Amino acid sequence: RYMSGFGNEFSSEDPRCPGALPDGQNNPQVCPYGLYAEQLSGSAFTCPRPTNKRSWLYRILPSVKHKPFTPVYCGNITESWNEVEPDPNQLRWLPFTIPKSLDKKVDFVSGLNTICGAGDAKSRNGIGIHMYTCNTSMTDRCFNNSDGDFLIVPQQGNLLITTEFGKMMVEPNEICVIQQGMRFTVDVYGETRGYILEVYGAHFELPDLGPIGANGLANPRDFQCPAAWYEDRTVHTGYTVINKYQGKLFSCQQDFSPFNVVAWHGNYTPYKYNLEKFMAINAVAFDHADPSIFTVLTAKSTRPGVAIADFVIFPPRWGVAENTFRPPYYHRNCMSEFMGLIKGHYEAKEEGFLPGGGSLHSMMTPHGPDAYCFEKNSMADLEPERVAEGTMAFMFESSFSMAVTKWALETCQRLDKTYYQCWEPLRSHFNPNFRPSHK
Incomplete structure (x- = not known):
């Protein structure tokens, strides 16, 4: 289930719990069904109204309930822009190799590889371009990018992306955007590859149309965000939350699924778009x-x-x-x-x-x-x-x-x-x- 529109104020609740959204206020003393209220802010509180981004999540347990974060191996994800000398030449890469499942199981996070970038996540001004090449689904772990937004461009293989807001199936010739701080996990169906554009300190928006007028390019109504879906699951072996923070990876453990949001409302959501709809x-x-x-x-x-x-x-x-x-x-x-x-x-x-x-x-x-x-x-x-x-x-x-x-120039070959x-x-x-x- 999806809702259409770009940047709209949406509200959604899982049909298994009608009335889960509080009536008339964001944070009542007691939420319906005994849920916890949690706000996810994608902008400063005092941003002008057109650029103010936030959503309220009504969840079974709040995301604050986890063990401490500890550093983990970053693989080929990096924000170290001085690994090799600058190269002003025209550069081209052959199709990036997808690991064969018989050789090694690689999921979306462990299959992330940084090609190039600039700037600094700490100062909230920069960009990273990554490839993902994977062959297996994420199991009992999710990803959270504290540094910026991910614009994901699948090239081979469908992605079933489960977020705190609901599920999205994203196919090649579609794109999706997972905005800063949103937790998600990725299921794949075989050998899978695609591109990622990451931006620090800004969110993606539709370009101004100027003399084009009111219509053209990507129309707001063709963007889709997921409808609420929750999972009430205790994970006795531990659920891993991976956090990209200041260009490094950290992980923490919790014993419940992070996708336990029964209802939500707001204008800060993940979304997808079909490129065939571009005018x-x-x-x-x-x-x-x-x-x-x-x-x-x-x-x-x-x-x-x-x-x-x-x-x-x-x-x-x-x-x-x-x-x-x-x-x-x-x-x-x-x-x-x-x-x-x-x-x-x-x-x-x-x-x-x-x-x-x-x-x-x-x-x-x-x-x-x-x-x-x-x-x-x-x-x-x-x-x-x-x-x-x-x-x-x-x-x-x-x-x-x-x-x-260095990975893009040397290691990936x-x-x-x-x-x-x-x-x-x-x-x-x-x-x-x-x-x-x-x-």
Whole structure:
């Protein structure tokens, strides 16, 4: 069961306990069914009303009932951005390897690997980009990110995500956002892989539409949050809560399920979105609109128009621009661009850039179509055509200059060291004696 809308004030109660939501106040002296009231705040209490985020949870036992947190092994999760020397080159990774279940059972948390990032969780300003590769479900343990929000992009395999607010099934070509502090666990159904964009100190929101007007891009009504569902279960062997805090992992033990919320209300929730519902805006005369027109969600910085991170997609659409080189243009950018591919073949690099892999074009590092794409599209007949049919590529774009981790550059052994060669066949077409006619 889901409820639709982005950033709305919702209320939900498990149908097994009708009337579990208190009537008329948030924290009565005695809650219905003997529940505990607990507020989860995603913003400062005094934030302006449009940005104030909080939800009230009515649960069988409060989340404060646990043993002390102790440090645990972090694996390949890191916020140490100085492990290796900076690398300004164009970087591309082949599809990241999923561990085979016969070799080793790896769940969502133990399968998290940091590719790159910048900033600092302690100062609440930064970003991390991770891959998850796993083959087994989380059992009697959950994850909680105290550092920031997770935007999860499945690429292979469905995720059944159980949260304190309810359950969400998230499939490839959908995304979900688990906001700061929300506890969740992940069930998988075989070999599973995907991407994660983490932001510290800001929440994702819909971009302003400006001259586009009232409609377009991602519509608020197409976002879904889960309906209340509770689990009243005592775990005699112990339930493990894993907490990501200041870039490190800690764990604590409790003897009950954290998913014991019978009812809740508020506007601070997990949510999911189907990328097929995105209403693309594009050029219908000539030239290119900037790729910002494909922004699904943004996490704003304090500078107007500059994002900590944007989540941008390149969905199937029509290309009709006249007298125009239609693939992405050659480009240098003051932002950092990490690209991933959920399915299909990306139009500007049909070879080498594969689903489950990625690329990073750092600040002011030039990039653009490979030589084959340039030659092919320079001679193409400019008829109306479907672009990116059967494909879904995306970009995590950030105003931060990214540091790449040792795992991504060395340990994972998926770095494509031949990437630069896709531009080497580009040749000069300059002819000072040739002056083309213009329409």
